[in-house]
Amino acid sequence: MDKFYHSVHLDEDLCRGCINCIKRCPTQAIRVRNGKARINSKFCIDCGECIRVCPHHAKQASYDGLDVIKEYKYTVALPAPSLYSQFNNLDDVNIVLNALLLMGFDDVMEVSAAAELVSEATREYLAEHQENLPIISTACPSVVRLIRVRFPNLISHLLPLNPPVEVAACLAAKRAMEKTGLPREDIGICFISPCPSKVTYAKAPLGTEKSQIDRVLAIKDVYPRLLSCMKAVGPDPKEIGTSGKIGVSWGRSGGEAGGLFTESYLAADGIENVIRVLEDLEDQKFTSLQFVELDACSGGCVGGVLTVENPYVAEVKLKRLRKYMPVARSHMDDGEHAEECMAWTNQVVYEPVFSLGQNMMESFARLNQVERLLKKLPGLDCGSCGAPTCKALAEDIVRGEAREEDCVYYLRESLHKLSCEVSHLADGMAAGEKDGGETLRLLKEYIQKISDDMAKLDEEKR
Known part of the structure; x- marks a missing residue:
């Protein structure tokens, strides 16, 4: 018998990738990846809260006719x-x-x-x-x-x-x-x-x-x-x-x-x-x-x-x-x-689905990784990355289920730094090498355009 059987499921055709469900899920069981919600079966408790709050009716319940x-x-x-x-x-x-x-x-x-x-x-x-x-x-x-x-x-x-x-x-x-x-x-x-x-x-x-x-x-x-x-x-x-x-x-x-x-x-x-x-x-x-x-x-x-x-x-x-x-x-x-x-015949046992590691030492090590990642993330809990909070994103990164670049703010800051470095390099080379300087100038403009686009996307998300 599947101990993680669930009666709540997602209709991908109806899902538009909004973040209503990830913000209201009590066990943070939902992520939005590639424009669609995903339900982690180990975290889900079938409370139906996502069905209640989904404006597109993409979360549905399974039952008999x-x-x-x-x-x-x-x-x-x-x-x-x-x-x-x-x-x-x-x-x-x-x-x-x-x-x-x-x-x-x-x-x-x-x-x-x-x-x-x-x-x-x-x-x-x-x-x-x-x-x-x-x-x-x-x-x-x-x-x-x-x-x-x-x-x-x-x-x-x-x-x-x-x-x-x-x-x-x-x-x-x-x-x-x-x-x-x-x-x-x-x-x-x-x-x-x-x-x-x-x-x-x-x-x-x-x-x-x-x-x-x-x-x-x-x-x-x-x-x-x-x-x-x-x-x-x-x-x-x-x-x-x-x-x-x-x-x-x-x-x-x-x-x-x-x-x-x-x-x-x-x-x-x-x-x-x-x-x-x-x-x-x-x-x-x-x-x-x-x-x-x-x-x-x-x-x-x-x-x-x-x-x-x-x-x-x-x-x-x-x-x-x-x-x-x-x-x-x-x-x-x-x-x-x-x-x-009347009485139970089986005891309910703890299911450590939220553990970061296979044992205590590994869990502590990964917890330290999470803490370091949190210092790099903005701490806004905006949900733009597809995770409900910055901490949830950090844990996903440590588990190998997400990347730092999934954070819009982190990606924008990284692109801005890259743009500044390319600009500095282009300015240094343009004085001594005309053709190289022109190439790097075009590259700088391209990186700046990406940075501007990310800033615009960030503004739209807010």
Whole structure:
């Protein structure tokens, strides 16, 4: 299994080589080379931020089409809690669940119901592991991947429980096999996702050897067909919902922490805010926290790039929907399979993808090279070189992936020095050798023209 599988990719035909993506990527995984963006698969965490900010729609997410339902003899839909927040005036989740059955699915397993099981298991884990506080949520795959490559000291604080979507997939697969008698390969577990991060999780999960999710559909693709099916459900839908306020609240930032019945928590959303919190955690600035909930998308899962509604409007809709719901409807002791679907089977390990060398000595030596290069570079972090910062360019140069001349300012200064040297040489030779002086004069003019062109290019970039 490819540990660096990614669901975010580049459409080169649409890319125009602008630097919007390189400036916003939280792990500096993108470079612009030869007029096109390039994504470093080792650095990328599939947060989808580049999809959100690309003005040319050149960054896209990979996911399955709706026709995958026909590939299996029996299919189960796993609707994310954020799916409920996409519809206007929705006051009963059973309308959505029944519409999914009309859409072609044979069964439905709410991810929000599994979220209530995870909340209960998390409360038990916090009570039994006071020595390792604060515990960091593992519900957002992008956050787990970020910690794996950039914050190794925090790996021991990760909550070793599967995310709700995995628990729901596991329970749905077991229930479907018991109900139908079909082998596992004939059953399709289809998650309806708000973000590409969950697509990556299904293909290359962390914490478990293999995910029980077979297919991942995008909310934005399901939405139009589901909308028409919801109209056909009628005013009195069949009661098939199995979740309450706690589970549905997982769709927005703070919802997971709210289900732990503690005030000693921190909830942050948006990948830039997540990084600031992780840096503070690494610096041990929080001494009294029990739990840390982090969501890569602004607003939580309702802010995923595969949704259709504005995340802040969606958050309000979710709050209104849960107003008259019971606190919780799913419990660990309700099903015999819940516990065996809950705990991690594999540990998350540090991936030193940002290391400059193969060992500590080589890394220190290359770090010194980076520091020397930084003194030569302008320190403007303009992005004109195709790297997000001057430090990133220096590291690329040390790795052999870029050149000093990629910096427009450095190249202009080098050409200016060359022009001055040629001019001085031409002036010295012109006095004693007419033909040689004329040749060097023309060369001086040519170099000066290049220098002027570089200055003009620099001005255009700014």
